[in-house]
Amino acid sequence: MSTYSQEIDKRRTFAIISHPDAGKTTLTEKLLLFGGAIHVAGAVKSNKIRKTATSDWMEIERQRGISVATSVMGFQYKDYKINILDTPGHEDFAEDTFRTLTAVDSVIIVVDSAKGVEKQTRRLMEVCRMRHTPVIVFVNKLDREGRDAFELLDEIEEELQLSVRPMTWPIGMGERFKGVYDLFASELNLFKIDKQHVAEDIKKIESIDSKVLDESVGAVLAERLRADVELVDGVYPDFDRERYLRGELAPVFFGSALNNFGIRELLDCFVRIAPSPQPLHAQEREVHPHEEPFTGFVFKIHANMDPNHRSCIAFVKVCSGRFERNKYYRHIRLDKQFRFSSPTAFMAQKKEIVDDAYAGDIVGLPDTGNFKIGDTLTEGELLHFKGLPSFSPELFQYIENADPMKQKQLVKGVEQLMGEGVAQLFVNQFNGRRIIGTVGQLQFEVIKYRLLHEYGAECRWEPIHLYKACWIESDDKAVLDNFKRRKAQYMAKDIEGRDVFLADSGYVLQMAQQDFPEIKFHFTSEF
Numbered sequence: 001m002s003t004y005s006q007e008i009d010k011r012r013t014f015a016i017i018s019h020p021d022a023g024k025t026t027l028t029e030k031l032l033l034f035g036g037a038i039h040v041a042g043a044v045k046s047n048k049i050r051k052t053a054t055s056d057w058m059e060i061e062r063q064r065g066i067s068v069a070t071s072v073m074g075f076q077y078k079d080y081k082i083n084i085l086d087t088p089g090h091e092d093f094a095e096d097t098f099r100t101l102t103a104v105d106s107v108i109i110v111v112d113s114a115k116g117v118e119k120q121t122r123r124l125m126e127v128c129r130m131r132h133t134p135v136i137v138f139v140n141k142l143d144r145e146g147r148d149a150f151e152l153l154d155e156i157e158e159e160l161q162l163s164v165r166p167m168t169w170p171i172g173m174g175e176r177f178k179g180v181y182d183l184f185a186s187e188l189n190l191f192k193i194d195k196q197h198v199a200e201d202i203k204k205i206e207s208i209d210s211k212v213l214d215e216s217v218g219a220v221l222a223e224r225l226r227a228d229v230e231l232v233d234g235v236y237p238d239f240d241r242e243r244y245l246r247g248e249l250a251p252v253f254f255g256s257a258l259n260n261f262g263i264r265e266l267l268d269c270f271v272r273i274a275p276s277p278q279p280l281h282a283q284e285r286e287v288h289p290h291e292e293p294f295t296g297f298v299f300k301i302h303a304n305m306d307p308n309h310r311s312c313i314a315f316v317k318v319c320s321g322r323f324e325r326n327k328y329y330r331h332i333r334l335d336k337q338f339r340f341s342s343p344t345a346f347m348a349q350k351k352e353i354v355d356d357a358y359a360g361d362i363v364g365l366p367d368t369g370n371f372k373i374g375d376t377l378t379e380g381e382l383l384h385f386k387g388l389p390s391f392s393p394e395l396f397q398y399i400e401n402a403d404p405m406k407q408k409q410l411v412k413g414v415e416q417l418m419g420e421g422v423a424q425l426f427v428n429q430f431n432g433r434r435i436i437g438t439v440g441q442l443q444f445e446v447i448k449y450r451l452l453h454e455y456g457a458e459c460r461w462e463p464i465h466l467y468k469a470c471w472i473e474s475d476d477k478a479v480l481d482n483f484k485r486r487k488a489q490y491m492a493k494d495i496e497g498r499d500v501f502l503a504d505s506g507y508v509l510q511m512a513q514q515d516f517p518e519i520k521f522h523f524t525s526e527f
């Protein structure tokens with residue numbers, strides 16, 4: 001195997017997802033600590049958006065600004081190159097997270113042991129399921145009183161629609177938390193509080209019947225562990241890597257991220273079982289990571305909020321081959337050649353200019369408006385990567401120009417912001433009015449502010465009552481035309497000219513689905 005292929009096989013590109021506050025930031029930091037990328041805890045300026053800031057989106061954007069550095073964190077662990085892609089916790093930015101999930105090969109889901117599976121986790125899991133993304137679950141905060149482990153596993157199975165297989169098992173919890181037992185290595189990892197460093201007390205025991213267990217955790221907990229392990233082996237399927245890779249079976253770990261506990265087991269297993277870069281689908285064909293010519297796509301655009309420097313960073317996932325600095329690549333949508341003199345890669349929290357990057361890596365390309373979400377770069381081949389669906393937005397408003405002298409600026413600003421994936425634009429085919437759809441209220445404020453400060457344009461929002469926008473299609477053109485005629489007032493086009501039905505209530509949508517069985521109603525833009 002060439003060194004080039006070896007480089008690619010070493011890559012593990014993944015995201016950590018959770019409901020806010022379950023411990024994503026803390027876990028990220030501890031993984032970096034293990035990888036030696038940072039030396040003391042507390043060093044990661046998180047991408048986390050504080051709850052108190054929900055009404056203050058400027059503060060949120062400021063905090064998001066910090067996150068350029070933590071958008072991708074690469075580090076070396078053993079012989080692996082690990083890339084963690086950060087995702088914003090705030091639900092108004094859920095769409096950002098969905099897109100980030102298109103650039104990873106696997107995910108780790110963090111669940112709070114007291115709260116179990118929460119709303120945001122459930123939503124994100126739906127995206128993982130659509131893409132068959134392999135999932136590892138980390139049950140966090142075992143140092144606090146939480147729920148019974150079996151009960152939690154049942155909930156994870158049910159709520160996330162996954163089979164689970166515990167890989168470690170907790171010994172006690174809260175005040176009585178003694179550590180975790182590694183079910184496969186027969187190792188005891190005894191709990192010691194150390195928030196700052198990697199400190200562990202690991203004892204290899206011959207079997208679960210060993211006296212060392214009783215001596216270490218006391219007779220009562222030792223007996224309980226024996227009973228639990230027997231039940232675990234009886235109830236849960238064996239770990240089957242193929243099922244994990246297909247996204248059907250999730251290995252589960254227990255620990256306490258804050259106390260640096262149970263993380264080593266997680267990380268060691270992760271590098272061993274998690275997939276290296278996987279083939280990706282382009283419209284034209286499947287692209288394999290080991291193919292030599294470089295290909296990649298933009299999955300995220302990070303705008304600079306400073307109006308004096310209106311540059312962005314386009315985050316490109318390298319899908320195949322090797323990306324090189326100063327080499328010309330074809331920007332498919334614009335059909336133009338571009339080369340990049342200062343591509344950046346992200347090691348720990350440092351952003352540095354790199355000469356090359358391999359499939360599985362993320363490079364940041366400074367951009368002044370040439371890129372849109374979903375753009376493909378290649379060495380010349382005509383390819384369009386798929387897999388960046390837009391989700392049916394939930395909130396809608398008409399956007400109107402409030403300054404007639406600045407119509408052009410408004411149009412340009414709206415177009416670019418939509419290209420960055422801030423929100424979605426629909427044009428009503430009946431009255432020509434433009435509608436912006438978002439997943440969160442904040443985006444409307446973000447758009448208004450950015451139009452003014454970055455484009456000198458002023459917009460005004462006007463209410464529109466809509467329940468959902470869905471993409472429609474049918475093999476029967478006559479049926480489709482009939483539908484469009486009958487629903488003329490509610491028909492719109494998205495930015496790519498596709499037909500969108502704007503239903504003003506759940507009832508209307510349901511009736512339309514019933515009356516037109518030949519029409520498919522889609523709730524994501526990719527079908």
Ligand code: G4P
Nearest residue numbers: 018020021022023024025026048140141144256257258259
């Ligand atoms: P998030 O990124 O998923 O939103 O969660 P984050 O890591 O910021 O963790 C949320 C809160 O939970 C933090 O407390 C963090 O210290 C705490 N936490 C994380 N892991 C554990 C754990 O294993 N045990 C316990 N007991 N707590 C844990 P905070 O008070 O909100 O913030 P901070 O001031 O401590 O940073």
